[in-house]
Amino acid sequence: MRRIPRLFRLAVLGTAASVLLTGCLGSSDSGSGDQDANRNSDAKKVELVIGSNSVKGGKSSAGAEFTEDVLIPKFVEAQKAKGVDVTVKFQGDGSDDEVYKQKLALSLSNKAGPDLFSIDGIWVGEFAQAGYIKPLTDTVGDAAKVDGWDGWKQIPDSVQQLGSFDGKRYGVPGGTDGRVLYFNKKLFAQAGLPADWQPKSWDDITAAGQALKKLAGVTPIQINAGTAMGEATTMQGVLPLLVGTGAAINTDGKWLGNTPQLRQVLDFYKSIYAGGLGDPILQREAKGRDKSFAEFAANKIGILLESDYFWRSVVEPKEGVAKMADRDSAVGYALIPASKAGGGIKGQDFVSMSGGGATAINPNTKFPQQAWELLQFMNSAEMVKASLDGAAKITQRTDVNTEVLASDPMLTFVATKVLPLTQYRPGMAEYPKVSAALQQATADVVGGKTTDAAAKSYQTAVEAAAGSKDKVTSN
């Protein structure tokens, strides 16, 4: 009779103790500091998992297909020749980027997660600070081995930044991209606009929009706005416009607040969405971006600002999420003009924004040496070329770009015309919050607020994100 209550008391105590013990969040050991980098290096049976935010038949389908159908079998074969029995699993995902990021972070915080995973270049800092990724030289344990990889010589410095933080390499970049203005040549012909359209100012864009407005059932211009599209609003909307006013979002550690340039961008948004040149409702829809893709493919949108992802994964005739069988003849692309000639950042006439991702190794992998081998294999010239599969993509490797550039006009255009004048986002921890504030400002304007009111609210949000007024410029 007495044993049971004591047991019960023990159980209660145990629960309470575990609550208190685990109450010390974030133990100081945040990774593999004391792990042997050569653990399991001579294992004959190896299991690795590759994680990425792509899925067959869905988001970035081509990337998922390549990984599962080409990369993994080839790697397994190569290892077999060495007498090692490797199993590689692909862990796909098709979430919104932000959700994928938090899911991945949650796994990593529990010392779990895939052995290799792809992350957006602007997350590298946050993940490194959290100890979820370590400099490659630490994870692999042999600086000479890592730095001696011949692939580095093929990756331009600006692209290497996508996988670096504080001057250290945390991952191998997976190429980069560039943003352009896409336009529907069929609609342009109907509106009496040239097939080789190249606007030289924002006014030129507006003028083309006015001509397209005369076509029934056509939305002239789609420039992403609002909060629903998340980072797509920032990268395919605010930032390309902002660099077109000559301003950068962050200069010398100071964030751009309520300034004439920001108000100029918001005014431009207003002129489009209040002037009947864009569809304000689309910017408010939960799935607005996907819908804009579908509408463009259905010849219902005239001009759309997007990255080369749009060309190779969205309207791509065979695999795209919104296929256009006549893409090559019907879709034109032009450089994004500065607000006026010479008015862009560094006095440029044309501007763009670029991003990209990197593949990192999980510091808690059981097989760090084999993971590094796979990472090198993945980024070898042969595999990078295979991953293109004839699609346009600026790869991380100069040698591959040189070889495949000639055969693809879109790729050539981005690599030779866009990349030389592009800008990258600041890889700082506050960036996501600033980005959210920019999205909110466009949402306010599209929703009918005045530019001044939206810019004032933005200022408040940025000051909160930056932590103090001194870190924000305003005038």
Next chain:
Amino acid sequence: MASVTEPVPGRPARVRGPAQDVAGLGIGRALGFVAPALLLIGAFLVFPAIWTIYIGITNYRLTGVEAVSPSIVGLSNYTKALNDALFHNALWLTLLFVLGSATIGQNILGFALAWTMRRARPAVRRTVEGLVLLAWILPSTVVAYLWIAFFDRDTGTLNSILGTQGTAWLIDYPMVCLVLFNTWRGTAFSMMLYSSALQAVPPSQLESARMVGASGWQTLRDIVFPHIRGHVLTNTLLISLWTANDFSPFLLTRGGPNHESETVPVYIYNVALQGGELGYSSAISFLLLIANLLVALLYLRLLRRRS
């Protein structure tokens, strides 16, 4: 109140105090019986709740330096909530959502259905109950997608019915859509509850009400309602709490456009997953828990006053 327990063979019956008397078992043995349940509740309810309270006083995030060494920031998450316009917005919208779809919508519609069905032919009644119940048992994701299709700007049934082609209901009137969706989805529960509650109304009283020529409203007010008041209270509390914590608005609108339908649970999700601010989202979760407890306490007081 002391009680005499059933005599156990081989043991004299004893008079026990209430502290010892748990269905005639010793308290130790009784605890032994409930220990598995207590452990489960402890592991999956109490522990996460305590954990949430703890995270809520830190600046914990999933990424960045705060993921490794979060610092205790005291009540600053709570003061932030006090001044957070988006949180206030979420509170109002939640109140609107609860009052509109649960307290008023499901309650009144559920009762009306139960009242009209009570004398219908069993076949009719079963059919109607079956149809209404279908809405309730379908997974909320399925129901949400049905309604998204129903409200769609270009291909939606609603625009065809009303001849309002081109109206984007979910974007222009997101809260109206959410209230309609949730009313439709949850009416079944209220209807079933009131159907069984109405069985308790003595037919003789209804009969005499009819004899003296009482109006339908008088009959409801003076005869039916006193019999089912407890049911009304219970039902209102349950459906209101469910609705306040319901995450399905996310499926229809994700809280948009521009936070216009961002109820508290959706806001918590957006803060945690879109912004990564787990500390702040935990603090808001705790505030939601407190609000729910207050509602539940209010209800208990009302019940006590009745008895």
